[in-house]
Amino acid sequence: MVEPNARAGQARARGKGDMRLLKWIGGVTGFAAIVGVAVGVLVGAPVADEVDHYFSSDAFCSNTCHTMKDTVAAELHEASHWTRPSGVRAGCADCHVSKTLLGAYIDHVKGLRDLYATFVLGIDTVKEFEPLRPELADRVRFRMLGNDSKNCRSCHTMSAIRPEKKRGQRAHQTAVEEGLTCIICHYNLVHKEEPLSPAFEKVVAGD
Amino acid sequence: MNHRYARFFAASTALTIGALMSGPVLAAPPADWSKVPTETIKLFYPGQASYNWVRSSEHKRAFSKVERGEACASCHEDEEHDIGDEIVSGERLEPNPIKGKNGWVDLKVQVAYDGENAYFRFQWPTQMDRPGQMHDYIRFDGQKWAFYGGPRSSEKVRSGKEPPLYEDRLAMMVDDGSVKNFAAHGCWVTCHNGMRDMPDEPTAAEVQAQPLLGKNGLNEKDVRKYLPVSRTDDEASWDKTKSAEEIAQLKAHDGFVDLMQWRAARSNPVDMADDGYVLQYRLFDEGKGPFSWNVDRKTMIPKYMFDAGKVGMKSLTVDEIGDPSKPYALSLNENTAPYDANAGWKEGDVLPGRLLSRADATGSAADNKEVKGTWANSTWTVVWTRKMNTGHPGDDKILEDGKAYTFGFAVHDDNVTTRFHFVGFPVSIGFGTAGDIEATKVP
Numbered sequence: 149m150v151e152p153n154a155r156a157g158q159a160r161a162r163g164k165g166d167m168r169l170l171k172w173i174g175g176v177t178g179f180a181a182i183v184g185v186a187v188g189v190l191v192g193a194p195v196a197d198e199v200d201h202y203f204s205s206d207a208f209c210s211n212t213c214h215t216m217k218d219t220v221a222a223e224l225h226e227a228s229h230w231t232r233p234s235g236v237r238a239g240c241a242d243c244h245v246s247k248t249l250l251g252a253y254i255d256h257v258k259g260l261r262d263l264y265a266t267f268v269l270g271i272d273t274v275k276e277f278e279p280l281r282p283e284l285a286d287r288v289r290f291r292m293l294g295n296d297s298k299n300c301r302s303c304h305t306m307s308a309i310r311p312e313k314k315r316g317q318r319a320h321q322t323a324v325e326e327g328l329t330c331i332i333c334h335y336n337l338v339h340k341e342e343p344l345s346p347a348f349e350k351v352v353a354g355d
Numbered sequence: 356m357n358h359r360y361a362r363f364f365a366a367s368t369a370l371t372i373g374a375l376m377s378g379p380v381l382a383a384p385p386a387d388w389s390k391v392p393t394e395t396i397k398l399f400y401p402g403q404a405s406y407n408w409v410r411s412s413e414h415k416r417a418f419s420k421v422e423r424g425e426a427c428a429s430c431h432e433d434e435e436h437d438i439g440d441e442i443v444s445g446e447r448l449e450p451n452p453i454k455g456k457n458g459w460v461d462l463k464v465q466v467a468y469d470g471e472n473a474y475f476r477f478q479w480p481t482q483m484d485r486p487g488q489m490h491d492y493i494r495f496d497g498q499k500w501a502f503y504g505g506p507r508s509s510e511k512v513r514s515g516k517e518p519p520l521y522e523d524r525l526a527m528m529v530d531d532g533s534v535k536n537f538a539a540h541g542c543w544v545t546c547h548n549g550m551r552d553m554p555d556e557p558t559a560a561e562v563q564a565q566p567l568l569g570k571n572g573l574n575e576k577d578v579r580k581y582l583p584v585s586r587t588d589d590e591a592s593w594d595k596t597k598s599a600e601e602i603a604q605l606k607a608h609d610g611f612v613d614l615m616q617w618r619a620a621r622s623n624p625v626d627m628a629d630d631g632y633v634l635q636y637r638l639f640d641e642g643k644g645p646f647s648w649n650v651d652r653k654t655m656i657p658k659y660m661f662d663a664g665k666v667g668m669k670s671l672t673v674d675e676i677g678d679p680s681k682p683y684a685l686s687l688n689e690n691t692a693p694y695d696a697n698a699g700w701k702e703g704d705v706l707p708g709r710l711l712s713r714a715d716a717t718g719s720a721a722d723n724k725e726v727k728g729t730w731a732n733s734t735w736t737v738v739w740t741r742k743m744n745t746g747h748p749g750d751d752k753i754l755e756d757g758k759a760y761t762f763g764f765a766v767h768d769d770n771v772t773t774r775f776h777f778v779g780f781p782v783s784i785g786f787g788t789a790g791d792i793e794a795t796k797v798p
Contacts, residue, residue: 313437318430319415333416344412352412353419 200249203256204241213266215277220339227338243299243338244288285342289335293351297330304330382471384738391465391476391795398479398766398777399439399459402448406583407548407590409540426539428780435459439777453507453775457482460766460777466794468743468786472725473754473794475739477525482769486730487523488683489676490620491708493650493657495700500655503673503705506772508552519770520676522620525728525737526776528633528763529752533609534582541763541781545580545612545633549593552773557593567596573636584610585635602635606749610634612763613752617726617737621646624684625713628723628739632750640750642718649685649710657706659685662692669698671705687712719747743786759785 202208210221221240224230229238245255265271271280292299306324311317319333332352335344344352385391408414409421417430431438439458442448465476481487494503504512504520511517528545530537537544548555559576563569568578583591585602596602605611614637617628627645631638650657663669666682669692675681685691685707713724725740743754754760762784767776783790 313441314434315431315437336413341413349412349419352416355419 196249196253200252200256203259204239204245204252206239206241209240209244213262214272215266215274218274219277219281223339229338238303238338242303245299247299247302281340281342282345285339286345286348289331289344289348292331293329293348300330300334306330382469382740384474384476384740385467385795385797388465388476388738391467391797392793394464394782394792396462396464396764396779396782397433397435397459398462398764398779399435400443400449400456400776401439401543401546401774401778402442403450403553403774404442404448404543405546405548405550405553406540406543407554408448409543421540424536424539426780427541427543431780435779451508453513453771456507456769456771456775460768462764462766462777462779464764464792466784466792467797468754468756468794469797470743470756472740472742473786474797475527475737475741477737477739477764478734479525479766479768480734481523481730484733485677485679486619486735487521487768487770488619488623488730489520489707490522490618492520492676492705493655493708494673495670495702495704497702500650500657500706502708504676506775507770508773508775512770518676521770521772522618522767523735523769524616524618524765524767524776525735526614526616526765526767529613529615529754530761531609531752531758532761534612535584537612537763538761538781538783541761542765542778545582545637546774547578547581547591547593550578550580550773552775561594565594565596567599567602567635568594572599573638575636579637580614580633581635581637582610582612582633596635606634609748609752611750613750615723615741617723617728617739618646619728619730619735620684620707621709621711622723622726623728624686625689625711625716626725626727627713627716627721628726630720630722630745630751640719640722640747642720643716644720645713645716646709646711648708649706650708656696657694657708659687659691659710660694660698660706661685662690664692666690669695670700673703673705676705683707685710687715719745719750722747722751754786756787759783759788759790 206221210216210224224238224240229243241252246252271277306320309320311320322328323330323333335348335352336342404414409427410418412418414421420430421427436459441458443452443456443458445452460479463476463478467474489504492503493500504518506512506521507519512519528537528542532538534544547553549557557578562576562578563574566572568575578593581591581593584605585597586592586595587597588595597605611632611634614631614633615628616631617623622628622645625645629644629646630640632640649659660669661671661682668681671678671681671683676683682690687710691710716724722745723739723741726737728735728737730736741754743756745751745753752760760783761781763779763781765776765778782792784792784794786794787796
């Protein structure tokens with residue numbers, strides 16, 4: 149017969165063993181987690197970043213599909229956002245892909261529909277692209293309207309803009325006073341001029 | 356002569372002299388213009404900024420303001436030089452820029468009036484160091500006559516094949532409030548896609564086939580200024596004209612813009628400006644204006660040459676074009692002689708292809724008979740007398756003391772025509788009332 153004290157001692161010993169086991173498991177798990185996170189950070193983040201970098205590159209955006217290369221990319225290459233004497237250039241993603249990694253991934257996933265349009269719907273020539281331009285332009289304008297022209301503002305600081313001409317100075321003064329976002333005025337930048345949809349016309353007119 | 360007759364004669368003579376001396380002084384421009392305030396109107400190069408363009412989203416956010424009838428100047432006051440410089444460079448709205456052309460010109464305007472006339476004095480600098488008073492010249496090539504020179508926008512001048520020869524002009528449009536939006540947008544109300552040298556220009560055949568403008572109507576081969584009210588669609592398309600009856604109704608109710616042009620070659624030599632109006636087209640008033648053709652354009656045979664007995668030469672030579680000591684225009688019966696095909700014409704002889712006549716100018720088209728431009732120090736000065744009431748309300752705007760009118764001014768400088776001119780935003784001129792310019796009342 150075991151003495152109660154002895155049972156208590158055994159129980160304590162067992163309890164200590166359990167604790168040790170738990171600690172050990174906890175330690176291993178914690179270590180694994182740290183290693184995992186470390187590996188994740190050290191390997192996963194750069195990979196994620198590289199993946200984003202690739203899918204945000206002009207090489208991917210403007211050269212993968214003929215339609216982009218022969219239309220909007222060609223237009224960009226003629227635009228002042230591309231031809232600055234200083235050599236500073238805005239690429240496709242600077243205006244069209246979110247600046248946060250998560251946001252960028254959402255945009256890349258959304259971009260899958262372009263693959264769908266190209267390979268399933270067969271929209272892979274300029275002739276087929278042009279009829280869609282009004283709708284696509286409208287979509288981009290409303291996106292910029294919805295996010296307060298976030299991508300414009302990632303490069304341009306409104307309060308620091310000093311237009312050279314009186315027209316620009318006055319327009320910016322109005323924009324600041326009335327809280328107008330960039331796309332309200334700059335709706336035909338970079339790409340071929342595209343008339344506004346009736347819906348966006350209403351937004352611009354302030355109706 | 357008995358005493359009674361002598362007294363009657365003396366009294367009659369005295370009364371006649373008295374009446375002449377105390378009668379109304381002949382109305383005349385102010386003797387001293389320095390007493391009339393000078394306003395400067397900034398004219399600028401508009402390129403292809405048509406009525407259609409200013410109402411499109413290419414006109415940035417402003418398209419909705421234009422449609423609401425807000426004035427151009429409500430945004431663009433003092434921006435004229437910037438706009439002109441930008442467009443003339445070809446940066447926008449000018450697909451075929453003229454190298455080296457100025458982007459703007461400042462027009463000095465003085466306005467006075469009395470019970471009978473309005474008096475205008477205009478001054479503006481010219482880009483060329485010579486007055487542009489050569490127009491539609493014809494040159495003998497040894498066999499036949501052919502047009503020589505032209506506006507700077509023409510290919511033969513751009514390529515250097517022929518010299519720039521085109522008259523300088525000053526144009527003014529006037530409205531009394533009858534024409535929608537003219538007070539806000541001025542000349543832009545009259546300028547449309549489809550016109551000469553504007554986007555979407557139709558072919559001559561297309562214009563000829565248009566019922567109102569073509570061979571069954573005005574018999575025109577191109578489209579010139581018109582008012583939106585003369586068209587049926589919202590875009591005021593060149594070919595969507597209202598019926599002749601509807602347009603006649605509009606005209607009868609003052610629905611046109613008065614348009615007068617001083618022309619350095621085609622009116623100034625006979626101290627005139629032309630007189631027209633804009634409604635369904637840019638048309639001349641009833642009657643006969645100061646100029647016509649001096650050459651049959653099918654046979655290219657001239658009608659008149661210079662009278663050697665009066666001016667010492669029967670024609671110019673190419674080298675004498677622009678020589679201030681030589682005549683430059685043919686004024687019927689003043690310096691003309693009937694053309695003589697056997698006068699020993701040599702290659703390089705030049706005649707004006709236009710014939711001017713003050714004496715033959717009649718009717719409403721001849722309302723501007725007191726207009727004189729002089730060119731000195733690279734500046735034109737034009738003094739223009741226009742009757743307040745021309746007596747032709749059917750195609751003129753009648754000016755009244757106590758009222759203000761909207762004026763649009765334009766200058767064609769340095770051998771250009773059509774869109775290659777300088778235009779200003781509209782200004783109001785008040786006669787005995789407030790205006791951007793208040794006319795000075797003179798005795």
